[in-house]
Amino acid sequence: MIRTMSLTFSVLLSLSGVAMAAEPIEGNWKTESGATAAITSCGGAFCVTLKTGEYAGKQIGKLSGKGKEYTGEITDPEDDKTYEGSGSVNGNSLKMKGCVLKIFCKSQTWTRL
Template identity: 40%
Template sequence: MKRFFLTLIAAAGLAGAAHAADPIEGVWQTEPDDGSFAYVTIAPCGGNYCGTISRTFNASGEYESPNKGKQIVRNMAAQGDGAYEGRVWRPSNDKVYLGKIQLNGNQMALRGCVAGGLFCARQNWVKVQ
């Protein structure tokens, strides 16, 4: 009986570890871009990760942006050591770029690049949830 309970506890521990969220999952606050910033909710999509604009803010506070609900981080694949690669959409110019993310705790360095990654713009996001 004792062995049964120990096996059950060990199995429960392994099941919990298997369902642990990836560090990229959660709600992230963007840097201001053209005077506005957003909360982006990153979650699994297929075998990778995608981020959707869940709340938007400007100098007056929270507002209903037409970009709310749109996917800004697209198909980010984990590369190991907190690195991810995929695509990012910049709402202010409606362009999609090669995207690279590097996580460091509750900080995210996100880059949108052109020319195969030779020229990149960068934003630092902070995890809020």
């Protein structure tokens, strides 16, 4: 019985460590241009919508994933072109990257508000 309880406690403790490692992408983020982007859950993915700035109201991305890594599509609002994209959360920073052919990439680091 004590072994079973000890094993159960060890499993629960390790699972709580996994949960703590996950960093949610949802929330409001300040982009490098100074605009605010909201990332919200939408149909099993996460939609990226600009809330302030010249392109306020425009959805500029849709990412899927969990933990710290997300992939999907990112749209450059200036030229309205969509690229293969990714987002990587590290604390209060979000590194967003858009690529053409996985070779030509541009990235920005956003800050959680």
